[in-house]
Amino acid sequence: MPIVSAVIYARPEHVGPLVAELTTDPRLTVAAPHADRFAMVADTTTRAEDKALWRGLEQHRDILRIELVVAQFDDIHPQEVP
Amino acid sequence: MTTDRRAFLKLAALSAATAAASTAGASSGIDPELAKRMGSGVRWDKAPCRFCGTGCHVQVGVQNNKVVAVAGDQEAPVNRGLLCMKGYHVGLALYGKDRLRTPMLRKDGELVPISWDEAIRVVADRVELDPKGFAFYGSGQWTIPEGYAAQKFMKGGIASNHIDPNARLCMASAVTGFIATYGVDEPNGCYQDLDECDVIITWGNNPAEMHPVLFSRFMDRRSRGEEITLIDLSTRRTRTSAHADHYLRFNPQSDLAIANGILHLLVRNGTWDKEFVDKHCSFRVHESDKPTLTGEAMSFEDWKKALEPYTPEYVAELSGVSAKDIHMLADLFGDRDKRITSLWCMGVNQHTRGTAMNCLIHAVHLFSGHFGRPGDNPTSLTGQPSACGTAREVGTLAHALPGGRVVANAEHRQQSEDFWNVPSGRIDPKPGKHTVAMWKSWSTPKGEEGGDIHTIWVQVTNPGQTMPNRNLLIEPGVKDPDKFLICSDVYPTATTEIADLVLPSAMWVEKNGVVGNSERRTQQWFKMVDPPGQARDDAWQVIAVARELFDRGFEGMKDKDGKFLFHMEQEGREVPVWQWSRYYEINVDERLFEEYRQFSRLKHKDLAPYAEYVKARGLRWPVVEQPDGTWRETRFRFAEFDDPYVKPGAKHEFYHSTTHDGRAQVWFHPYTPPPEVPDEEYPMWLCTGRVIEHWHSGTMTGRVPQLRGSMPSAYVEVNRQDAQALAVQNGDLVIVESRRGSVTVPVWIDGRGSPPPGTVFVPFFDERTKINFVTLHEHDPFSKQPDFKKCAVRLRKAEA
Numbered sequence: 072m073p074i075v076s077a078v079i080y081a082r083p084e085h086v087g088p089l090v091a092e093l094t095t096d097p098r099l100t101v102a103a104p105h106a107d108r109f110a111m112v113a114d115t116t117t118r119a120e121d122k123a124l125w126r127g128l129e130q131h132r133d134i135l136r137i138e139l140v141v142a143q144f145d146d147i148h149p150q151e152v153p
Numbered sequence: 154m155t156t157d158r159r160a161f162l163k164l165a166a167l168s169a170a171t172a173a174a175s176t177a178g179a180s181s182g183i184d185p186e187l188a189k190r191m192g193s194g195v196r197w198d199k200a201p202c203r204f205c206g207t208g209c210h211v212q213v214g215v216q217n218n219k220v221v222a223v224a225g226d227q228e229a230p231v232n233r234g235l236l237c238m239k240g241y242h243v244g245l246a247l248y249g250k251d252r253l254r255t256p257m258l259r260k261d262g263e264l265v266p267i268s269w270d271e272a273i274r275v276v277a278d279r280v281e282l283d284p285k286g287f288a289f290y291g292s293g294q295w296t297i298p299e300g301y302a303a304q305k306f307m308k309g310g311i312a313s314n315h316i317d318p319n320a321r322l323c324m325a326s327a328v329t330g331f332i333a334t335y336g337v338d339e340p341n342g343c344y345q346d347l348d349e350c351d352v353i354i355t356w357g358n359n360p361a362e363m364h365p366v367l368f369s370r371f372m373d374r375r376s377r378g379e380e381i382t383l384i385d386l387s388t389r390r391t392r393t394s395a396h397a398d399h400y401l402r403f404n405p406q407s408d409l410a411i412a413n414g415i416l417h418l419l420v421r422n423g424t425w426d427k428e429f430v431d432k433h434c435s436f437r438v439h440e441s442d443k444p445t446l447t448g449e450a451m452s453f454e455d456w457k458k459a460l461e462p463y464t465p466e467y468v469a470e471l472s473g474v475s476a477k478d479i480h481m482l483a484d485l486f487g488d489r490d491k492r493i494t495s496l497w498c499m500g501v502n503q504h505t506r507g508t509a510m511n512c513l514i515h516a517v518h519l520f521s522g523h524f525g526r527p528g529d530n531p532t533s534l535t536g537q538p539s540a541c542g543t544a545r546e547v548g549t550l551a552h553a554l555p556g557g558r559v560v561a562n563a564e565h566r567q568q569s570e571d572f573w574n575v576p577s578g579r580i581d582p583k584p585g586k587h588t589v590a591m592w593k594s595w596s597t598p599k600g601e602e603g604g605d606i607h608t609i610w611v612q613v614t615n616p617g618q619t620m621p622n623r624n625l626l627i628e629p630g631v632k633d634p635d636k637f638l639i640c641s642d643v644y645p646t647a648t649t650e651i652a653d654l655v656l657p658s659a660m661w662v663e664k665n666g667v668v669g670n671s672e673r674r675t676q677q678w679f680k681m682v683d684p685p686g687q688a689r690d691d692a693w694q695v696i697a698v699a700r701e702l703f704d705r706g707f708e709g710m711k712d713k714d715g716k717f718l719f720h721m722e723q724e725g726r727e728v729p730v731w732q733w734s735r736y737y738e739i740n741v742d743e744r745l746f747e748e749y750r751q752f753s754r755l756k757h758k759d760l761a762p763y764a765e766y767v768k769a770r771g772l773r774w775p776v777v778e779q780p781d782g783t784w785r786e787t788r789f790r791f792a793e794f795d796d797p798y799v800k801p802g803a804k805h806e807f808y809h810s811t812t813h814d815g816r817a818q819v820w821f822h823p824y825t826p827p828p829e830v831p832d833e834e835y836p837m838w839l840c841t842g843r844v845i846e847h848w849h850s851g852t853m854t855g856r857v858p859q860l861r862g863s864m865p866s867a868y869v870e871v872n873r874q875d876a877q878a879l880a881v882q883n884g885d886l887v888i889v890e891s892r893r894g895s896v897t898v899p900v901w902i903d904g905r906g907s908p909p910p911g912t913v914f915v916p917f918f919d920e921r922t923k924i925n926f927v928t929l930h931e932h933d934p935f936s937k938q939p940d941f942k943k944c945a946v947r948l949r950k951a952e953a
C-alpha cells in the first residue's frame with residue numbers, strides 16, 4: 072500500500088489551478104505551494120495503481136518536473152513507527 | 154496497518170516533501186511539525202548525507218537504537234532543509250536484510266565465518282609475508298579519521314606507499330588541474346557561487362541528477378524570477394539539458410577544442426582581462442619530452458600563437474558545436490559585467506586529457522578575469538562525500554602525505570615523521586602504485602615484472618564493479634592463488650564475491666565521522682546507533698591490525714619511543730583502543746582528527762579544533778582563529794576580501810604559485826584525439842555514469858526498496874535512429890561489446906537521457922550489468938585517472 076511523496080514543479084502561471092485540480096483526487100494530499108512548486112503525498116492501494124497515478128502526473132501538461140521524496144518506513148521498522 | 158499509522162506515514166511523507174519544496178529558513182534543524190508528530194521518544198542529531206559530494210546535512214531521528222526518520226536539516230547552509238531522493242532514504246540504507254555481520258575467510262572456495270581475532274591475524278600475516286607487497290585501496294567515502302589511520306598505518310607503519318583511493322577514478326584530474334594552475338588543490342570558490350552567478354556553464358556535468366540539491370539552488374532562483382542563463386555543454390542530452398537555455402552538444406574529447414576556441418576569441422576580440430592577467434597570471438606549456446605537472450614557461454606571444462589554429466570554424470568542425478555558439482561563449486566570457494560559474498565533475502575528470510581540460514577551464518576563467526568574485530569562479534564538484542576531505546586533504550594517494558605534502562620531498566617526509574614521532578627515513582621516498590598500476594600489479598603473477606603486489610585491503614569501495622577493464626585488472630588476480638584480497642564492507646558486493654577475507658564494517662551513523670565536501674566544508678557527526686552483528690568501524694580494523702603487528706614485534710608499528718603507533722591516553726593511562734570493547738571509551742575520531750589537524754596548517758588549509766565542528770554544520774577551510782578566540786571560515790580563496798592569507802592590498806594572490814611569484818598559470822593544451830575512437834568494427838561511442846536514484850555501485854541504495862523500485866536495473870540509452878537501424882525497441886535486450894568485454898542490457902530509447910546517433914550510455918550502478926568489463930583503462934598521464942566516458946563499442950540484438 073504505497074505512500075509516496077514528491078515535490079511537484081509546475082508551470083509558474085498554472086500553480087494555483089493545478090493545486091486545485093489535484094486536490095480533487097481523494098488519493099492525493101497537496102500542500103500549500105512555494106513559488107512554482109509544492110509538496111504532495113499520494114496514498115494508493117496497490118503498486119500498479121501508484122505507478123499509473125505517477126505516470127499520469129508525469130504527463131500532465133502543467134507539471135514540469137517531479138522529484139520523488141518518499142518517507143515510507145513501514146517495510147523496514149514496523150515496530151518503531153507510532 | 155491501522156488508520157492512525159497510515160495517517161502518520163502520510164504526514165511524515167508530506168512533511169519531508171514540504172521541507173524539500175520549501176527553502177525558507179527555520180530556527181531549528183528539523184521541521185517542527187515532523188518533530189512534534191514523531192514524539193519525544195525520538196532523539197534527533199545532525200549528520201551529513203552519505204550519498205554524494207554535495208554534503209547536505211540531515212537530521213537523523215533515532216529511537217530504540219534504530220534510525221527511524223530522516224529530515225533535511227534546515228540549519229545547514231548547504232541544503233537549507235532540502236534533500237534529494239537519496240538523502241531522504243539514507244537512513245534506510247542501514248537496514249538491508251543482508252548486512253555483513255561476521256568476518257569470513259574463503260576456505261575451499263567458500264566464505265566461512267571466522268572470529269575477529271582470526272581475521273586480524275590473517276591480515277597481519279599478509280603484511281608480514283612481504284610488507285612492500287601489501288597495498289591498501291580506499292575511498293573518498295572513508296571519513297577523514299579513517300583515511301588518516303590507513304595513511305599512517307601504511308606510510309608511517311608499514312613504510313609502503315601503495316595506498317590509493319577510488320577517488321583516483323573520480324577526481325584525480327581535478328587535483329592535478331588545481332595544482333598545475335594554482336600550486337595547491339581544491340576550489341577557490343564555494344556554493345555561494347550558485348546563488349550569485351548570472352550564468353552557469355556545466356562542462357560535461359549533469360548536476361540535476363548527480364548534485365540535485367545544488368541544482369535546486371539554481372532552479373529556486375529561476376522560480377523566483379531571477380534571470381540566470383544555464384549553458385549545458387554535454388555529449389548527450391540529460392536532465393540538466395532539459396533546463397538549459399543553450400544545450401551545446403559536443404563530440405567526445407572535443408571539450409579541449411571548445412575551451413581553446415573561447416581563448417582564441419578572447420585574444421582576437423581583445424576582450425580578455427588585461428589588468429588581471431598582467432598582475433596575476435603567467436603562461437605555461439608542456440615542451441619537454443618528459444612532461445611534468447608544472448611544465449615550462451611560455452611567453453604571452455607564443456601562447457597566443459599556439460591558439461591561432463582554434464578558430465570558431467575549426468573548433469566547430471572538431472566539436473560539432475556551431476561557430477556561432479563558440480562566439481556566444483567567448484562573448485559571455487568577454488563581458489565582465491556578468492558573473493559566470495563553471496561546474497564540472499566526472500565528464501572532465503574521467504578523461505585521458507583530464508588534467509589538460511581542468512587546466513583549460515581555469516585558463517578560460519583566469520584569462521577572462523572571471524575569477525575571485527562571488528558567482529564568478531571555476532567551481533569543480535566532487536562525487537563522493539569525502540573525496541576532498543579524505544582523499545585530497547588527508548592525501549591518501551600513492552604519492553601524497555597529509556596536508557598537501559608529497560613523499561618525494563625530503564622536507565615533507567621529515568615533517569610527517571616528526572608529527573608521527575617515527576624515526577627519520579621511515580617514509581619511503583618513492584611514490585607507490587596508483588590505482589590502475591596497483592590492480593595491474595595484483596593481476597600480474599608473482600615473479601613476473603611488476604607483479605609485486607600480493608595483497609590488497611579494500612575499504613569503503615567496490616572495485617569489483619567500478620574498476621575499468623575488469624578482465625585485465627581484476628580477473629587474473631582472482632584466479633591466482635598467490636594473490637589475496639581483503640574487503641571491508643557493509644553488504645555483499647562484486648568485490649566481497651571475489652575476496653579471500655571479508656570484514657563486516659559499520660557505516661554512517663553507526664560510527665563517529667568527519668568528512669569534507671566539494672566546497673572545502675569539513676563536517677562532523679557522532680555515532681547514533683550500533684552496527685549490526687559483529688560489524689566494526691574501519692578505523693578500528695586498521696588499529697587492531699596495527700596492534701597485532703606491534704605485539705608481534707613489527708618495528709614499523711612502534712614510534713621513536715617504542716610506543717604503539719596509535720598510542721592514545723586518557724588521564725595519563727593508555728587506552729587499549731585496539732580492543733573493540735574499549736574503542737568507544739574515548740573519542741578515537743577526535744584524537745586522530747586533532748593529530749591530523751597539525752598537517753592542515755602546512756598548506757593554508759587550516760582546520761579548527763574538533764569541538765568547533767561539533768557545534769557547526771561544517772566549516773570551510775582555511776578556518777582561522779580570530780583575536781576573540783572564535784574561528785572564521787573562508788568562502789573565497791585567493792581573494793583579499795575573504796582569504797586571510799592574501800597580503801593586504803594585493804586584491805588577489807596565488808600564494809602557492811608554482812612560479813613562486815603569486816601568479817596562477819594559464820596553460821596551453823592542444824586538442825588531441827582520444828586513444829580509442831569508433832571504427833568499422835566498433836562503430837559507436839560508449840559513455841558511462843550515474844543515475845539520481847543510486848549511489849555509485851548501488852550497494853547501499855540498491856537495498857532501499859523505494860530507490861530500487863524507482864530504478865531497478867541498468868539499461869542502455871540508444872538514439873531512436875540507431876535503434877531503428879538495429880531493429881530494436883524499448884526493453885529489447887542488446888549486447889554492448891568492446892574489444893575488452895561485453896554486457897547484455899535492455900534498450901531505452903528517448904529515456905531519461907538521450908544520446909545523439911552513434912552514442913550509447915550505460916549507468917554503472919547495477920552489479921548484474923558490470924559495464925566495466927567493457928570500459929577502457931587508458932588514463933591521464935598526470936592524474937592516472939581512467940576514461941570511463943568514451944570508448945568504442947558495437948551493439949547487437951541479443952537472442953531472445
Ligand code: SF4
Pocket residue numbers: 202203204205206207208209232235236237238239240241363364365366367
Ligand atoms: S544532493 Fe547529495 S548530499 Fe544532498 S541529499 Fe542528495 S545525495 Fe545527499
